[in-house]
Amino acid sequence: MSTENDVVKVMKQEVGKAAAARVKSGSIVGLGTGSTTAYAIEYLGERLKSGEIKDIKGIPTSFQASVLAKQYGIPLTTLDEVDHIDIAIDGADEVDPQKNLIKGGGAAHTREKIVDTLAELFIVVVDSGKLVDKLGSTFLLPVEVLPMAMTPVMRALEKLGGKPQLRMAVKKAGPVITDQGNMVIDVKFDSIDNPAELEKTLNNIPGVLDNGLFVGVTDLVLVGEIKDGQPLVREF
Numbered sequence: 001m002s003t004e005n006d007v008v009k010v011m012k013q014e015v016g017k018a019a020a021a022r023v024k025s026g027s028i029v030g031l032g033t034g035s036t037t038a039y040a041i042e043y044l045g046e047r048l049k050s051g052e053i054k055d056i057k058g059i060p061t062s063f064q065a066s067v068l069a070k071q072y073g074i075p076l077t078t079l080d081e082v083d084h085i086d087i088a089i090d091g092a093d094e095v096d097p098q099k100n101l102i103k104g105g106g107a108a109h110t111r112e113k114i115v116d117t118l119a120e121l122f123i124v125v126v127d128s129g130k131l132v133d134k135l136g137s138t139f140l141l142p143v144e145v146l147p148m149a150m151t152p153v154m155r156a157l158e159k160l161g162g163k164p165q166l167r168m169a170v171k172k173a174g175p176v177i178t179d180q181g182n183m184v185i186d187v188k189f190d191s192i193d194n195p196a197e198l199e200k201t202l203n204n205i206p207g208v209l210d211n212g213l214f215v216g217v218t219d220l221v222l223v224g225e226i227k228d229g230q231p232l233v234r235e236f
């Protein structure tokens with residue numbers, strides 16, 4: 001593993017740990033998806049096992065989160081069984097200065113948006129490389145689409161000025177299939193000037209389930225950084 005990868009891993013571990021440390025006994029916890037949240041789930045499991053906290057229940061945002069929660073001994077529940085979520089911890093692919101996000105690098109943004117927006121406290125965990133001045137500058141915008149609507153949705157995205165591409169799987173022939181059995185189109189927009197408007201416009205295209213813009217939902221961002229060779233966690 002290269003040194004750069006090691007540094008990013010340390011930043012992800014530190015923010016994951018810092019977010020897990022904020023979970024209190026008795027909480028219903030939204031469990032996000034991705035490599036950073038995976039550390040939060042791991043540390044949450046360790047806190048439960050050591051007896052530092054008790055009686056928490058997780059609501060997973062993906063098969064990945066559900067598998068990890070089981071692995072680390074976190075009991076799971078569903079949205080049918082609870083009337084609130086106390087806290088959700090999730091990663092992001094880009095974070096702008098207004099705490100708006102692009103998510104969906106793990107193709108889980110539809111379920112993530114359901115769980116994260118229901119949480120009383122939504123904490124985003126990222127390494128410093130995810131901070132951008134403007135959304136869309138480093139990451140394509142994921143859009144989850146019903147398979148039978150793929151072609152008309154691609155056309156509609158092009159009409160909006162986007163450059164759409166179907167997300168292809170790694171270690172599986174063909175496209176990525178989401179946990180709901182749909183496909184993901186990653187869209188390059190030259191400039192996302194109004195994320196709130198674009199989020200609504202995209203979700204209005206028939207056949208679109210949801211897109212990766214998360215606008216006005218983040219309460220707190222924990223950023224993993226390295227300063228003078230030491231990892232630290234900054235809040236904003």
Ligand code: 5RP
Pocket residue numbers: 032033034035036037090091092093102103104105106107108109112
């Ligand atoms: C999954 C997501 C992830 O939270 C996002 O891709 C960040 O992942 P990572 O922590 O691995 O960088 O939105 O759909």
